[in-house]
Amino acid sequence: MSALRDRPALQGAMFIVALFALWELASALGWLRVFQFPPPSRIAEALWELAVSGFPEGVRIWTHAAVTIARILQGFLLAMITAIPIGLVIGRAPLLDAATLPIITFARSVATLSLLPLAIVWFGIGELSKVMLIAYGCFWVMLTNTIAAVKYVDPVLIRAARTMDVDGARLFTQVILPAAAPRLLAGARVALGVGFMVIVGAEMIGTIRGLGALIMEARNFYRTDISIVGMVALGLLGIGLTAGLAWLERVLLPWNTGLASVRR
Amino acid sequence: MRPWIELRGVTKRYDGDAARAPVLLDIDLNVAENEFVTLVGRSGCGKTTLLNIVAGLVEASSGEVKVDGARVTGPGRGKGVVFQQHALFPWLTARRNIEFGASSRGLDAAAARNEADQLLALVRLSEFGEKYPNQLSGGMQQRVAIARALALDPQLLLMDEPFGALDEITRIEMQEELLRVWSSRRKTVLFVTHSITEALMLSDRIVVMRANPGGIAAEYRIDRPRPRNRSDAALAALHEQLWTQLR
Numbered sequence: 304m305s306a307l308r309d310r311p312a313l314q315g316a317m318f319i320v321a322l323f324a325l326w327e328l329a330s331a332l333g334w335l336r337v338f339q340f341p342p343p344s345r346i347a348e349a350l351w352e353l354a355v356s357g358f359p360e361g362v363r364i365w366t367h368a369a370v371t372i373a374r375i376l377q378g379f380l381l382a383m384i385t386a387i388p389i390g391l392v393i394g395r396a397p398l399l400d401a402a403t404l405p406i407i408t409f410a411r412s413v414a415t416l417s418l419l420p421l422a423i424v425w426f427g428i429g430e431l432s433k434v435m436l437i438a439y440g441c442f443w444v445m446l447t448n449t450i451a452a453v454k455y456v457d458p459v460l461i462r463a464a465r466t467m468d469v470d471g472a473r474l475f476t477q478v479i480l481p482a483a484a485p486r487l488l489a490g491a492r493v494a495l496g497v498g499f500m501v502i503v504g505a506e507m508i509g510t511i512r513g514l515g516a517l518i519m520e521a522r523n524f525y526r527t528d529i530s531i532v533g534m535v536a537l538g539l540l541g542i543g544l545t546a547g548l549a550w551l552e553r554v555l556l557p558w559n560t561g562l563a564s565v566r567r
Numbered sequence: 568m569r570p571w572i573e574l575r576g577v578t579k580r581y582d583g584d585a586a587r588a589p590v591l592l593d594i595d596l597n598v599a600e601n602e603f604v605t606l607v608g609r610s611g612c613g614k615t616t617l618l619n620i621v622a623g624l625v626e627a628s629s630g631e632v633k634v635d636g637a638r639v640t641g642p643g644r645g646k647g648v649v650f651q652q653h654a655l656f657p658w659l660t661a662r663r664n665i666e667f668g669a670s671s672r673g674l675d676a677a678a679a680r681n682e683a684d685q686l687l688a689l690v691r692l693s694e695f696g697e698k699y700p701n702q703l704s705g706g707m708q709q710r711v712a713i714a715r716a717l718a719l720d721p722q723l724l725l726m727d728e729p730f731g732a733l734d735e736i737t738r739i740e741m742q743e744e745l746l747r748v749w750s751s752r753r754k755t756v757l758f759v760t761h762s763i764t765e766a767l768m769l770s771d772r773i774v775v776m777r778a779n780p781g782g783i784a785a786e787y788r789i790d791r792p793r794p795r796n797r798s799d800a801a802l803a804a805l806h807e808q809l810w811t812q813l814r
Contacts, residue, residue: 459650459652459654460654460656462624462642462648462650462654463648463650463654463655463656465624465641465642465643466622466624466642466643466646466647466648466716466719467643467667467668467671467715467719468642468643468644468671468672469671477667478656481656481658482656482657482658484658556658557699558657558658558659558699558700558701559657559658
């Protein structure tokens with residue numbers, strides 16, 4: 304037993320297996336209604352159906368996932384390439400920061416999905432409005448994080464740079480940007496999370512492809528099992544993309560990782 | 568001999584604070600070339616502000632500040648600064664931090680690398696050049712910071728409580744280290760500390776400051792040869808005198 308106690312991953316896995324078994328049993332005994340809580344066996348069948356024939360017929364899970372990833376990444380990247388430069392400028396200009404704060408707070412507080420009707424009017428019901436909605440959600444989060452990243456660069460680093468005759472553009476590229484990088488990447492991670500929150504709603508309109516569309520379509524056919532597959536797939540994609548960003552962070556900022564473990 | 572640092576009637580008050588006593592009032596101070604001068608005083612006496620004024624990081628409200636005969640108009644230009652926090656760039660290795668200083672005074676990449684090698688050896692960190700600041704101990708970080716300031720090849724080294732955050736033993740080692748470095752690369756040094764012992768071990772001259780308003784209370788010249796002995800009777804007597812002055 305002591306070997307088991309030392310392996311938290313194994314314990315976690317066993318707990319999940321036990322939970323699934325209990326869930327399956329509860330359905331078989333009629334304690335849980337299959338429509339409300341489809342048992343694991345039913346969900347596995349739905350996954351098989353999605354992998355082989357697709358839902359709706361012909362649109363397989365891989366297509367749904369690929370379409371969703373493409374939309375999230377396009378919106379996310381669009382937000383990055385606009386929010387980062389704007390945020391860098393605002394963060395270095397206290398006047399501009401004060402002037403834009405109310406607008407930014409307002410725009411951030413508008414729930415992205417409430418813009419859905421407007422997005423349809425402006426960008427139609429095609430890919431563009433989905434990508435733009437995701438970009439909108441990611442943009443404000445990234446913008447606030449970029450501004451904060453620049454504003455809170457340790458002033459002693461800037462003083463030290465000035466004693467070395469470093470000023471102007473060189474100060475910006477060689478000191479402020481690298482010093483802000485960890486917060487920028489942390490902001491990117493939060494923004495990506497927002498992209499995942501927006502996608503399901505954004506895929507409610509004019510499409511049968513994408514995990515969000517899958518979840519909505521399944522609802523119309525009372526297929527809770529398929530909804531759950533879509534939900535789980537989204538969660539797994541989220542884990543995957545976030546891990547990708549974490550990897551990027553380790554590559555770009557080797558000095559910023561595992562400080563606690565290397566500190567003497 | 569012309570002094571290296573010349574302060575004439577330097578006063579500093581912060582804006583909108585006319586009611587309070589100025590941080591510094593009418594300071595006159597000369598520091599000779601290659602002299603090691605320490606500013607000692609309690610917190611709030613303006614010693615760090617005075618150092619920052621000489622560094623060009625803070626502007627005096629009135630008075631004249633000259634380094635090497637030229638008015639100080641800003642930081643840089645031959646004035647190396649070591650801060651209480653190491654202020655190293657965490658994204659650069661120890662070596663790259665020192666190279667950053669060296670290339671700031673116009674050395675090309677090869678020359679900067681060579682200079683970093685020499686300075687790493689001087690502060691006895693040749694083995695640690697590829698480590699990031701966060702992988703170094705507090706004493707090592709401060710040695711790299713000193714090396715980075717020296718890489719500017721400044722005539723003047725300004726040190727603002729550089730060993731203030733270190734433990735007692737490391738602090739004593741760092742004092743010895745600094746004297747060793749200073750003896751191989753002579754500079755004019757203005758050093759801020761609140762430790763009387765540190766001032767006694769290091770300086771040619773100790774300037775005692777008082778607060779409200781910040782000013783110079785007394786000066787003591789120390790002619791004992793270095794390295795100094797902590798139990799030296801003359802220093803002990805001076806310690807007593809400084810202690811009475813400061814409390």
